[in-house]
Amino acid sequence: MARLNDDAQWIVLMGFLVSFSFFFLAMVINQSTVVGQTTAESVIEFPKNDIRDVRGVIISSADCPSAVCPIPNFDVVKNDIRVISMNRKNAVIDYTYPQLIDNHTVIKIHYNNGVTEFNENWTAL
């Protein structure tokens, strides 16, 4: 066996260090696409638009001046929203008839699609 040549050990060691750091960087880059995907999926899953939309329609239809909404059909519209959202959006929706509390109109809104729950006491003067 040839005599062990122990020159340049520092160079070899630094070479190892550099190559290992490259591997760790590669691992980080490898994970980055997966992180982007899961983030986007959770953003899509959160029903931001659904809640804003149903909240808007509840407030505008329930808190409606009698001059603009001539026929008081609160229960009909509420049942429409309740049944259709259960059928087409898999969400439980409930809200109360506007109550007058301390000169404020209050509507309690409840939304739950199994993943996200939203409750609100909507108040207006």
Place this chain on the structure above:
Amino acid sequence: MYFTTLRSRADMKNSDGQLYTIEGFAAALIMLITAYLVMNATSVYTAGDTHISDMQLEALGTDALNVMDTNESLQSTSPLTDIIDTTPVGTDNATFGAIFRNLINNRTALGPDHIHYTANYSYRDTTPPGDTVNSVFLNASRNLSGGEHAVRVTKWVVVNKQLPGDSVVPAQNRAVLVEVLMWRD
């Protein structure tokens, strides 16, 4: 007793080759990590897999429906409400297409985009025993073949309309859910 030649295996310590051993371990580690990385890289992520384009399409469609459901004055109703109010249930409405297609496809300077859609709306049928939900066609830019990667956007609309099963005269306010499937072609 005096043994001059008593030698076991442990006495044959030889400090040569330590660097070779370290090098061998390092090479083995490098190969293992490489194999690990290669095994992990079998699934290739494309831009579509990250759902960024889905999020953009959904935001665009929601905005377009919001614009269509905005009334120009307190006295008027929104274009979307008008369209559902005046169209007989289940029939095609070209006005919806004209407005919605422009809203989602208009671009600055590059010519129109290639987004297609098919629009329905759902209503509650009160015919006894009641509370069934029907979806009826509103308008489409192209028929759905089933292979599209579509996103769904929805919009609640309160209309003053006589829906099937409704016998109240004059027509009363009803809530319907407009559902639009959008995809890029």
